[in-house]
Amino acid sequence: MKLLIVTTVAEYQKDVLKIFKEAGVEAFSTSEIDGYKNLTEAETRQSWFPSVKAGYDSLLFFSFTSEEKLELFLTMAKKYNEQLESNNPIRAVSLNIEKFI
Numbered sequence: 001m002k003l004l005i006v007t008t009v010a011e012y013q014k015d016v017l018k019i020f021k022e023a024g025v026e027a028f029s030t031s032e033i034d035g036y037k038n039l040t041e042a043e044t045r046q047s048w049f050p051s052v053k054a055g056y057d058s059l060l061f062f063s064f065t066s067e068e069k070l071e072l073f074l075t076m077a078k079k080y081n082e083q084l085e086s087n088n089p090i091r092a093v094s095l096n097i098e099k100f101i
Helices: 010-023 041-045 067-082
Strands: 002-009 029-035 056-065 091-096
Touching: 002 010, 002 029, 002 067, 010 056, 010 067, 056 067, 067 091
Parallel strands: none
Antiparallel strands: 002 056, 002 091, 029 056
16 A cells, blocks of 8 residues: 655646546545745745735645556656646655555
């Protein structure tokens, strides 16, 4: 069993869900997050409008899945990223699960 963790900007949500489905990853959880890139602490303190977020609307997905489904997801996500014209690719990592109930 593997733990698949995926982050992406919110605008790619439908595409990530499609990749999950095509890879056969049917059970997963998601959470809305703020993504930041190259933002220094000084920049965040200098904001004139602190109620305005500096981050990107992003999503975090995670799933406990088989190695085969994980590998298929990673292959499809890599192919998706190669076609992007943006500098915000889908990010995915896997972790081994030693024990589970």
